[in-house]
Amino acid sequence: MPLVETLIIISLVPALVLLWRGPTAWDRLLAYNTASNRIVIVICLFAVATRKAFYLDVAVGYAALSFLGVVIISRFLERGGGHR
Amino acid sequence: MTLAAYIIMGFGLSFVFIGSLGMLRFRDIYSRLQASGVSDNAGLGLILVGLILHSGWDRHDVTLLLLLLLLLITNPIVTHSISRSAFVQHHREEEDA
Numbered sequence: 001m002p003l004v005e006t007l008i009i010i011s012l013v014p015a016l017v018l019l020w021r022g023p024t025a026w027d028r029l030l031a032y033n034t035a036s037n038r039i040v041i042v043i044c045l046f047a048v049a050t051r052k053a054f055y056l057d058v059a060v061g062y063a064a065l066s067f068l069g070v071v072i073i074s075r076f077l078e079r080g081g082g083h084r
Numbered sequence: 085m086t087l088a089a090y091i092i093m094g095f096g097l098s099f100v101f102i103g104s105l106g107m108l109r110f111r112d113i114y115s116r117l118q119a120s121g122v123s124d125n126a127g128l129g130l131i132l133v134g135l136i137l138h139s140g141w142d143r144h145d146v147t148l149l150l151l152l153l154l155l156l157i158t159n160p161i162v163t164h165s166i167s168r169s170a171f172v173q174h175h176r177e178e179e180d181a
Contacts, residue, residue, distance in 0.1 A: 014104035078169030
């Protein structure tokens with residue numbers, strides 16, 4: 001179980017590289033979405049590993065909020081915000 | 085840790101790494117979206133399935149199922165909305181230019 005967690009955390013690095021390097025704002029938005037999806041999975045792994053059930057609710061809340069955030073930011077960018 | 089859960093999570097992990105490799109390798113925003121959206125969905129979904137099968141069924145697996153459902157529904161929506169906003173904005177710039 002800890003192995004899977006560390007591998008997922010290692011797989012966060014490419015998302016952060018894309019967040020840093022991405023030429024356009026949409027690459028960064030995509031990197032943010034990918035990173036937060038993986039963080040949700042790390043929280044779930046941690047919850048199952050330590051037998052603490054309330055962390056699962058944290059993961060569900062975080063997944064829902066990050067989904068909202070990304071959709072709202074993409075609507076904002078679509079309206080020509082940020083770089084017009 | 086039952087063996088089946090471990091194997092399923094292994095597959096999920098390989099999908100996640102393939103996705104992050106694709107995310108960095110591709111040049112265009114749309115192909116990056118394709119790479120990361122699809123493989124993220126499959127990989128993280130498989131890991132969640134592995135977690136559900138981890139130690140038999142207990143009452144907390146309902147939350148895991150909810151999370152799997154949430155992931156499988158919201159991830160495509162997010163990928164669509166990002167690619168739509170990129171397309172509309174690029175299209176609008178071409179019109180102005």
